[in-house]
Amino acid sequence: MTSAHDRLEAENTQALQRLADLTHDFDAMVAASRDTNADDEHDPEGATIAFERSQIEALVRQTERQLQEVAGARKRLDAGTYGTCVVCGSPIGDARLEARPAAEVCIRCAASSRLARR
Numbered sequence: 001m002t003s004a005h006d007r008l009e010a011e012n013t014q015a016l017q018r019l020a021d022l023t024h025d026f027d028a029m030v031a032a033s034r035d036t037n038a039d040d041e042h043d044p045e046g047a048t049i050a051f052e053r054s055q056i057e058a059l060v061r062q063t064e065r066q067l068q069e070v071a072g073a074r075k076r077l078d079a080g081t082y083g084t085c086v087v088c089g090s091p092i093g094d095a096r097l098e099a100r101p102a103a104e105v106c107i108r109c110a111a112s113s114r115l116a117r118r
């Protein structure tokens with residue numbers, strides 16, 4: 001049985017590794033686009049590179065957000081409020097915490113905030 005602390009630790013390590021991989025991919029792509037003459041914006045190759053770059057940037061932002069969530073969850077673990085929804089104060093539930101150790105809201109609040117964002 002894994003403790004919340006260990007799960008958060010694992011999640012943090014994975015996210016940092018992913019961020020390192022993405023940064024590496026990004027650097028490699030920038031270097032590659034410098035080699036191929038990507039100055040021409042009408043070059044279809046250039047458009048593909050721009051698309052891939054925006055995909056990687058989106059993944060980087062997502063991973064950074066995940067790291068922030070993990071940091072927040074660690075703080076709540078220290079404060080003894082881990083596993084409690086920050087919105088309504090209900091227990092988040094073991095199954096959800098198992099799947100998303102850094103979850104800060106219960107499934108009901110997560111669902112309603114997704115609806116609110118539409």
Ligand SMILES: [Zn+2]
Nearest residue numbers: 085088106109
């Ligand atoms: Zn809630």
